[in-house]
Amino acid sequence: MPDKERKYKFSWKDTVGADMNAARPSLGPNTRIEVYRLFQFTLRDILEQHYGTEMADTLFREAGALAGRSFFEQYLSDAKDVSSLAAKIRDSFSEFGMGIFRVEEAAPDNGHFIFTIDEDLDCSGLPDTADVICVYDEGFIQGILESFSGRGFDVREIDCWCTGSRTCRFEAKNRV
Numbered sequence: 001m002p003d004k005e006r007k008y009k010f011s012w013k014d015t016v017g018a019d020m021n022a023a024r025p026s027l028g029p030n031t032r033i034e035v036y037r038l039f040q041f042t043l044r045d046i047l048e049q050h051y052g053t054e055m056a057d058t059l060f061r062e063a064g065a066l067a068g069r070s071f072f073e074q075y076l077s078d079a080k081d082v083s084s085l086a087a088k089i090r091d092s093f094s095e096f097g098m099g100i101f102r103v104e105e106a107a108p109d110n111g112h113f114i115f116t117i118d119e120d121l122d123c124s125g126l127p128d129t130a131d132v133i134c135v136y137d138e139g140f141i142q143g144i145l146e147s148f149s150g151r152g153f154d155v156r157e158i159d160c161w162c163t164g165s166r167t168c169r170f171e172a173k174n175r176v
């Protein structure tokens with residue numbers, strides 16, 4: 001679909017970037033996790049009903065990657081190297097209450113990383129399931145890494161709160 005015909009082409013400036021002092025002078029910029037999760041998990045429910053589980057995950061991951069690229073441009077783009085990027089991710093994730101981000105393994109030359117997120121915004125505290133659920137985070141990390149490096153990455157969650165790990169662990173591999 002051509003961009004000029006689209007109603008919802010994402011723009012930080014026109015959505016997330018609204019002036020909250022003007023928009024919400026008394027309520028301010030914060031809301032609660034309940035509202036975020038209500039939005040996320042109802043949207044997932046509907047996407048799954050319409051398109052099946054695999055496509056719902058694919059769409060969520062893709063949206064996460066778009067978010068990750070936008071987040072990078074907004075808050076991380078002056079990172080000079082992998083360690084300053086990691087510090088900026090850690091600080092911004094903490095500031096926005098998204099989770100406690102750590103680098104567990106980093107082999108930038110091989111394009112391989114393992115990251116963990118504790119107290120993850122999406123899944124922390126949810127009941128145990130057989131499967132990981134943080135596909136939006138997978139995309140988010142992918143978008144950040146791709147924006148930073150200019151290379152393609154595949155990111156998969158290998159442990160999740162929901163699989164009993166109580167931390168979310170993500171493996172990122174350079175796409176060859």
Ligand SMILES: [Zn+2]
Nearest residue numbers: 123134160168
């Ligand atoms: Zn998770």
